[in-house]
Amino acid sequence: MRQCSAIIFALVIDKLFPTAEAALADMPNGATVMIGGFGNAGMPAALIDALIAQGARDLTIVNNNAGNGDTGLAALLKAKRVKKILCSFPRQADSWHFDALYRAGELELELVPQGTLAERIRAAGAGVGGFYTPTAFGTKLAEGKETRRIGDRDYVLEFPIHADYALIKADRADRWGNLTYRKTARNFAPIMASAAKCTVVQVRETVELGALDPEMVVTPGIFVKRVVKIAAPLQKAA
Amino acid sequence: MKKLDRNQMAARVARDIPDGSIVNLGIGLPTLVADHLPKGREIILHSENGVLGIGPRPAAGEEDEDLMNAGKEPVTLLTGGSYFHHADSFAMIRGRHLDFCVLGAFQVSVAGDLANWHTGGADAIPAVGGAMDLAVGAKKVLVMMEHLTKKGESKIVERCSYPLTGARCVNRIYTDLAVIDVKPDGLHVVETVDGLSFEELQRLTGVPLKRMLTAA
Secondary structure, eight states: OEEOOSSTTOOOEEOEESOHHHHTTTOOTTOEEEEOOBTTBTOOHHHHHHHHHHOOOSEEEEOSBSOOTTSTHHHHHHTTOEEEEEESBOOOTTOHHHHHHHHTTOSEEEEOOHHHHHHHHHHHHHTOOOEEESTTTTSGGGTTOOEEEETTEEEEEEOOOOEEEEEEEEEEEOTTOOEEOOGGGOTTHHHHHHHEEEEEEEEEEEOOTTOSOGGGOSBOGGGOOEEEEOOSOOOOOO | OOOOOHHHHHHHHHHTSOTTOEEEEOSSGGGGGGGGSOTTOOOEEEETTTEEEEEOOOOTTOOOTTOBOTTSOBOEEEEEEEEOOHHHHHHHHHTTOOSEEEEOOSEEETTOOEEOSOOOOTTOOOOOTTHHHHHHHSSEEEEEOOSBOTTSOBSEESSOSSOOSBSSOOOEEEOSSEEEEEETTEEEEEEEOTTOOHHHHHHHHOSOEEEOOOOO
């Protein structure tokens, strides 16, 4: 929360930041950063560009994928600013920057089944210390993990993923940080917002307080610290 | 014998999806099933990235970068469809709310073990996506794959040599040669393609098959 009222005794909650650069200025080296998006849908491209410009290194990144093509997360990897990535699906036809760094041993990968990734993020945001999931039981991805039989099923113990920052994209926001999303661009954003100490949101449009129907707010502002309006859509349909 | 091509396999799977089902189609070959769902059946397609009620591919120029399926291909939304976040999407999967998922496979074992995420090669980059969640979560797991590898080896095996996606999770296997149910007492052949005898299928498959007892 910033206090940016000119009137001394009127505290105004205003999470709107003028630029992506300003919203990420305090990112330290070694931070754990969740990045929303599933492929390009919901990827906060302007925030990732600002993170590249900002210069923080030795980052741990949490995302479903490991970058596509040469922009966004792929560009962050290419700039060698990431030491570790947690994701479910790194290998894609156009994940060449990840592939090269991984094969060269310059990037650590923690491969997590997609539902376990989502639930570990949700657990962090919900203050849950761990959970048992049937997913991956009896597979390589459960090797070395505690297991437990509950009822007639076998489960694997998984732990929450907390982050220092979450960079997400939403459709509309007000100055309290209440958010709405657009279609499948929502994906990981609401749970990442809850799991990070500092959630920074790139939005298409900012609106007056009260303009968002409270019944339609998907992420309540309590999970959001900073909002940046990115006027022009940076990503075009392929 | 008349091997089924990819579209014929997809049509064969689609025929078995009943009216009112909620279904997740895996990336690749299983995605084709959507094109063959019988007209007039109301079937709700789910995708991992937070959507229920996927409709047909959009017309050229009508694509929306915010509306994708799990294969990151542009899709449309049917009337009645909905969006939700990833944890809810996998609660639907893991919580046994999906009637069917259709997955591709490298191998399926006699016990119904599924291997479809990793060849285990030293230089291979692993990627698992939502496959392990679907394998344990859907009420029925249908596998769709070619019966034989390019070298002519059976993909239905005694024990999977590739790393497992899930243990004892497959209910039915659809190949270009046959439809086979996985049951506690073994593999039951439901049907074979025209011109392929049970004996010939047994010879190609290499693991013991049973003839399904049918009224017909």
